[in-house]
Amino acid sequence: NSKLPIILATGVGLLTVSGCYYLYKRYQYHYVPPKQWRKVGDLSDIICYPIKSCGPVIKTKDGKFITARQYPKMVKIQPKIEGKTMTLSAPGMMDVEVDFDRLYKTKPIKCSVWDQPVEAVDCGEDCARWFSRYILEDDFGLRLVFYARELSMRDVRPYNKCVDTTLREDTGAFHDATSFMILNESSLIDLNTRLSVPVIGLNFRPNFIVKGALPYEEDYWKWVKIGEVVFRSVKPCTRCIFTNIDPMTALRNENGNPLNVLKTYRMFPNLGSSPVLGTHLGLRVPGKINVGDEIFVEA
Secondary structure, three states: OOHHHHHHHHHHHHHHHHHHHHHHHHHHHHHOOOOOEEEEEEEEEEOOOOOOOOOOEEEEOOOEEEOOOOOHHHHHOEEEEEOOEEEEEOOOOOOEEEEHHHHHOOOOEEEEEOOEEEEEEEOOHHHHHHHHHHHHOOOOOEEEEEOOOOOOOOOOOHHHOOOOOOOHHHOOOOOOOOOEEEEEHHHHHHHHOOOOOOOOHHHHOOOEEEEOOOOOHHHHOOEEEEOOEEEEEEEEEEOOHHHHEOOOOOOEOOOOOOHHHHOOOOOOOOOOOOOEEEEEEEEEEOOOOOOOOEEEEEO
């Protein structure tokens, strides 16, 4: 039957067009910024965390990572970067230095973050002994590892796949979800009206703090532009017991706050048992950012 090949060819053609259209729409959804923007505020602070929980990662001798969730005193480790050297300071400890040049020339090793494989570079015996002594009060047990952007990123955690905007390229290596997170100062102020002991932005470890936006309007942003840099809003930032650790003293809040208070009014559908404050971002247009830059979202 001569009609059969024509029907089959037409069907294949429709499938091909449909597939291309799907990929095109998916690309637009994830990667194409809007043409119209509206200002929501200004960038009041930029914060960088060179070491996880103080920033790259601290791991146990068997390759598993640890955070300040288990060892709150990690938040008192102070990194300082000058040129190609990072100096680490902590109470009662002599400073230790990390040479970035050497790390970029060192072969990576296999590590594990959230039970997912990650390649990283070991920072050497001096750092290992320094972290072990400060955190474990022992000469052995921990090692510091470094993630170079050239190495592969890990997959999206199953926990984060509930949101369709999460992409592998935004995960980095050691982050819980993405490499960037924005916090709305007005949302923090509203939270503090509900707390007997107020908290500061550092409790939530944001990279960017926006001033001037309405409380919690960040929940609805799809795109964020800071200066010349454009980000895709990837997912709401779910919160854990880390937020209960005072970033100045490394002491846990005895009432389990602010986490317990957040649970009374910041629970989102499909995001599990953790409350939300802040938004994870994925970089789409790189560039320079400065404190005071205007912040825009899709119009």
